[in-house]
Amino acid sequence: MDDHAIIPLYHFRLSHYFWRIVKRALVLLPIAAFAICAPLANAASIATTVTDKANVPLDDAVVYVTPVSGTPSSKAARNAQLDQVNKEFVPYVMAVQTGTSVNFPNKDNIRHHVYSFSPAKTFELRLYSGTPSSPVIFDKPGPVVVGCNIHDWMVAYVYVVDTPYFAKTAKGSARIDSLPDAEYELRVWHPQLRGAVPMQRIRIGPGGAAHYTIALDIQPKPAVRKAAPSAESYK
Numbered sequence: 001m002d003d004h005a006i007i008p009l010y011h012f013r014l015s016h017y018f019w020r021i022v023k024r025a026l027v028l029l030p031i032a033a034f035a036i037c038a039p040l041a042n043a044a045s046i047a048t049t050v051t052d053k054a055n056v057p058l059d060d061a062v063v064y065v066t067p068v069s070g071t072p073s074s075k076a077a078r079n080a081q082l083d084q085v086n087k088e089f090v091p092y093v094m095a096v097q098t099g100t101s102v103n104f105p106n107k108d109n110i111r112h113h114v115y116s117f118s119p120a121k122t123f124e125l126r127l128y129s130g131t132p133s134s135p136v137i138f139d140k141p142g143p144v145v146v147g148c149n150i151h152d153w154m155v156a157y158v159y160v161v162d163t164p165y166f167a168k169t170a171k172g173s174a175r176i177d178s179l180p181d182a183e184y185e186l187r188v189w190h191p192q193l194r195g196a197v198p199m200q201r202i203r204i205g206p207g208g209a210a211h212y213t214i215a216l217d218i219q220p221k222p223a224v225r226k227a228a229p230s231a232e233s234y235k
């Protein structure tokens with residue numbers, strides 16, 4: 001054991017109290033000017049930066065917040081699609097709210113056989129072209145690893161969350177808007193995350209805009225996703 005072992009798996013840093021105050025002042029100025037005709041918007045947003053332990057910004061991290069009490073009043077879109085293009089799933093990671101129907105259109109001119117053995121959703125779409133007539137309904141929260149029986153390298157992740165408030169990082173950044181004032185649990189998941197999903201309680205106030213930096217302990221992404229040339233014969 002080296003002394004890195006005592007560092008927690010993750011840490012959160014509320015880094016911009018200052019900006020929060022400045023932004024609030026900037027937001028309140030025009031609102032104050034128009035207070036007679038417009039009520040104060042009762043929603044806030046959070047911005048996050050997600051990196052690995054070496055501070056490299058990460059793609060494909062799912063950031064989500066769940067109210068500590070009560071049920072969210074809004075709902076995310078209840079339909080989504082996970083394409084197959086050039087013998088890859090697109091996108092590689094997709095976050096959806098519990099109850100979302102997902103279509104799996106095959107945009108290649110060969111057949112795919114899509115399946116998952118994950119506890120959150122076990123399903124199989126047997127060898128098909130085009131779009132299967134019935135979507136797959138993701139009705140339990142958790143990670144769902146999706147594969148193709150024909151093309152072993154094809155992999156995608158559907159991450160199912162019990163909240164409408166989620167976003168996926170691009171170049172380390174993700175932002176969640178329209179958050180009602182409340183106390184939330186902020187979590188971050190990534191396909192290569194080691195160990196448990198980190199969680200931090202946060203408090204969102206009216207018109208607030210907070211920024212969080214999260215460093216995840218992730219393992220290296222599998223290097224090979226494309227097929228070896230010989231696998232091309234399995235068309």
Ligand SMILES: [Cu+2]
Nearest residue numbers: 112148150151
């Ligand atoms: Cu396939």
